[in-house]
Amino acid sequence: MNYEILNNVKDVVVALLYLTSAIFFILGIKNLAKPKTAPRGNLLGASGMLIAVLTAFIDFGFVINVQAELIESRFDYWYIIVIALVLGAGVGLTSALGVKMTGMPQMVAVFNGLGGGASLLVAGVFYVLAIGGAEVLETPALVATALSGSIGAITFSGSFIAYGKLQGLAIVPDKPVTFPGDLAVKGLLLVGLIVLSGVLVVSADAAHWYWLIVAGGLVLGVLLVIGIGGADMPVVISLLNSYSGLAAASTGFVLGNIVLIIAGSLVGASGIILTSIMCKAMNRSLTNVLFGGFGGTPTSKTQDDIYEGKVTATSADEVAMILDSAQRVVIVPGYGMAVARAATPVRQLTEALEARGVDVVFGVHPVAGRMPGHMNVLLAEENIPYEKLLDLDSVNPSFPHTDVAIVLGANDVVNPLAREKDSEIAGMPILDVDKARTCVVIKRSLSPGFAGIPNPLFANDNTLMYFGDGKKAVEDLVKAYKEL
Amino acid sequence: MTIIYLITIFAMSVFLGFELITKVPATLHTPLMSGSNAISGITIVGAIGVLLTGLAVADVGIVPFLLGGVALFFATINVVGGFVVSHRMLSKFRGRRS
Numbered sequence: 007m008n009y010e011i012l013n014n015v016k017d018v019v020v021a022l023l024y025l026t027s028a029i030f031f032i033l034g035i036k037n038l039a040k041p042k043t044a045p046r047g048n049l050l051g052a053s054g055m056l057i058a059v060l061t062a063f064i065d066f067g068f069v070i071n072v073q074a075e076l077i078e079s080r081f082d083y084w085y086i087i088v089i090a091l092v093l094g095a096g097v098g099l100t101s102a103l104g105v106k107m108t109g110m111p112q113m114v115a116v117f118n119g120l121g122g123g124a125s126l127l128v129a130g131v132f133y134v135l136a137i138g139g140a141e142v143l144e145t146p147a148l149v150a151t152a153l154s155g156s157i158g159a160i161t162f163s164g165s166f167i168a169y170g171k172l173q174g175l176a177i178v179p180d181k182p183v184t185f186p187g188d189l190a191v192k193g194l195l196l197v198g199l200i201v202l203s204g205v206l207v208v209s210a211d212a213a214h215w216y217w218l219i220v221a222g223g224l225v226l227g228v229l230l231v232i233g234i235g236g237a238d239m240p241v242v243i244s245l246l247n248s249y250s251g252l253a254a255a256s257t258g259f260v261l262g263n264i265v266l267i268i269a270g271s272l273v274g275a276s277g278i279i280l281t282s283i284m285c286k287a288m289n290r291s292l293t294n295v296l297f298g299g300f301g302g303t304p305t306s307k308t309q310d311d312i313y314e315g316k317v318t319a320t321s322a323d324e325v326a327m328i329l330d331s332a333q334r335v336v337i338v339p340g341y342g343m344a345v346a347r348a349a350t351p352v353r354q355l356t357e358a359l360e361a362r363g364v365d366v367v368f369g370v371h372p373v374a375g376r377m378p379g380h381m382n383v384l385l386a387e388e389n390i391p392y393e394k395l396l397d398l399d400s401v402n403p404s405f406p407h408t409d410v411a412i413v414l415g416a417n418d419v420v421n422p423l424a425r426e427k428d429s430e431i432a433g434m435p436i437l438d439v440d441k442a443r444t445c446v447v448i449k450r451s452l453s454p455g456f457a458g459i460p461n462p463l464f465a466n467d468n469t470l471m472y473f474g475d476g477k478k479a480v481e482d483l484v485k486a487y488k489e490l
Numbered sequence: 491m492t493i494i495y496l497i498t499i500f501a502m503s504v505f506l507g508f509e510l511i512t513k514v515p516a517t518l519h520t521p522l523m524s525g526s527n528a529i530s531g532i533t534i535v536g537a538i539g540v541l542l543t544g545l546a547v548a549d550v551g552i553v554p555f556l557l558g559g560v561a562l563f564f565a566t567i568n569v570v571g572g573f574v575v576s577h578r579m580l581s582k583f584r585g586r587r588s
Contacts, residue, residue: 031529031532032506032510034525034529035507035510035511035522035525035526035529036510038514038518038521038522038525038526039510039511039513039514039515039518039522040515040518041515041517041518041583041585042585044518044521044522044525044580044583045577045580045581047525048521048525048573048576048577048580049577051525051526051528051529051573052528052573054529055528055529055531055532055534055569055573058532058534058535059534059535059538061535062534062535062538062539062542063538063542065539066538066539066542066543067542080542080543081542083541083542083555083558083559086541086555086556086558086559086562087538087541087542087559087562089559090537090559090560090562090563090566091562091566093563093566094562094563094564094565094566094567094569094570095566095570097563097567097571098566098567098568098569098570098571098572098574099570099571099574101567101571102570102571102572102574102575102578103574103578105575107579107582110520110524110575110579113524113571113575114520114523114524114527114575117524117527117528117531117567117568117571117572117575118527118530120531120564120565120567120568121527121530121531121533121564121565121568123561123564124531124533124534124536124537124561124562124564124565124568125533125536125561127537127557127558127560127561127564128533128536128537128539128540128558128561128565129536130557131540131554131555131557131558131561132536132539132540134550134554135540135543135550135554138549138550138554144493146493146496243523244523247523247526247527247530250527250530251526251529251530253530253533254530254531254532254533254536255500255503257533257536258496258536259493259496259500260536261536261539262496263535263536263539264496264499265532265535266532266533266535266536267496267499267500267503268499268503269529269530269532270530270532270533271500271503271504271507272503272504272506272507272510272526272529273507273526273527273529273530274504274507275503275504275505275506275507275508275510275511276507276510276511276522276523276526277523277526278508279507279508279511279512279514280511280519280522280523283516283519370516370517372516372519377519377520377523378516378519378520378523379516379517379518379519379520379521379522379523380520382516382517382518382519382520382583383520383521383579383582386517386579386582386583386584387582389582389584391584391585392517392583392584392585393585395516395517397515397516
């Protein structure tokens with residue numbers, strides 16, 4: 007047997023297999039972008055991953071030694087691999103099957119963080135091994151090592167802070183946590199990371215610099231996310247999603263592995279696009295979201311003037327009666343629907359209305375909820391067909407000929423102040439529920455939303471405030487409607 | 491493998507990513523994110539790589555390999571959990587009942 011030819015054949019086969027898995031990823035992401043093909047897209051992605059993993063075992067597990075004319079296998083640490091794979095698959099499977107749809111934002115945040123953590127560890131271990139083997143890494147690989155360490159660490163700690171905020175853990179407040187000079191501290195940390203990266207590239211053989219970079223990245227990740235309020239989480243999760251991809255891509259540069267670079271950069275790009283969609287939906291720049299410390303401090307200066315004597319409260323019976331004469335109803339869900347776990351009664355209301363020939367659709371704002379597409383997932387779980395979930399551009403023109411708009415647990419995304427130039431949320435695209443004939447707002451109280459500003463919608467002549475817990479309110483409404 | 495070659499692949503993939511994702515409907519934002527997140531678990535290949543090649547490189551003790559094991563553990567959760575959770579969500583997305 008000619009071992010040189012065998013070695014070449016192995017290299018080509020491995021490269022082709024990696025390429026195949028990259029193509030599966032590309033097709034997978036392409037298919038994920040359409041509702042009809044999305045399940046297939048996910049399956050393609052998973053198949054690509056299986057191919058990549060099997061290829062990795064061939065690639066790294068069997069080394070053909072041309073001089074000695076033998077095939078060396080390198081499975082000495084097979085038990086570590088088996089334990090990690092079995093435990094990882096077990097934990098991944100149980101958490102993915104056990105998580106409730108309302109807990110999805112937290113789950114996605116944790117998975118993002120683990121991806122980032124894995125990338126930083128892989129780059130670090132590779133670096134340590136290279137130093138141990140007296141192998142000098144080239145400058146580009148060292149730069150990539152520093153990038154993997156810092157991006158991976160920011161993703162890791164930032165994701166867990168995001169998890170804490172979404173889960174409502176007491177140690178991580180939902181409100182943005184700011185302290186005097188926090189911007190300067192973050193800036194100094196960033197400069198420190200860049201300097202340390204430079205030192206790592208120049209010195210090339212000292213692992214402690216790498217772990218120092220990781221430590222700095224971990225602190226920066228905590229500070230960055232803890233300063234951002236709960237309602238800005240859709241942006242944060244999208245951005246961390248992008249970072250987890252970029253960390254994988256830069257680890258690909260460290261190892262010189264093409265499939266890591268392709269898959270990582272695809273995810274990096276998709277996360278960036280989601281981030282920009284979320285920012286546009288709030289008419290805010292990414293810088294403002296990340297460093298603005300927006301929200302959490304209600305400014306009630308004009309609240310009384312706006313609401314005084316103009317708010318009309320209503321009851322389940324009255325709303326049921328209005329609904330009874332309606333032809334078209336638009337339901338606008340917000341984070342409040344998720345918190346109150348009111349998706350089931352909403353579905354019941356939809357079914358009751360449709361049974362009497364009423365046209366019901368949903369108007370979903372891009373940043374409603376705590377992650378991109380949050381409302382859609384909750385409503386999909388209730389078997390509401392996705393054609394009924396309309397985005398801003400499709401639903402807004404229909405409000406003038408809508409009889410009843412029901413706002414459930416949403417606030418800032420329906421605040422007409424966004425149309426005024428000098429308000430805090432000026433220019434943010436909103437759902438024009440005030441243009442419907444009647445607007446019913448289901449809410450616990452008149453308290454302001456995340457932006458901390460009053461909502462003149464509540465004081466409109468055609469707005470009825472139906473105060474109460476979202477779940478109970480809608481249940482009562484369904485009951486009252488069915489009794490008519 | 492030269493760095494220019496890798497950078498070219500990186501740049502092309504970023505553009506490809508932009509092209510593929512633009513105009514994705516809002517309905518799919520969450521499954522798209524969890525699905526693409528699972529793909530970013532590709533770093534699992536790197537984890538397998540360092541665990542398999544390590545021994546031949548040098549005698550560095552077992553600590554790096556334990557860290558590699560942790561990396562593999564994290565990446566596996568990311569991959570398995572990400573794809574399964576996306577599958578669960580997507581199986582609930584239905585069109586109009588016919």
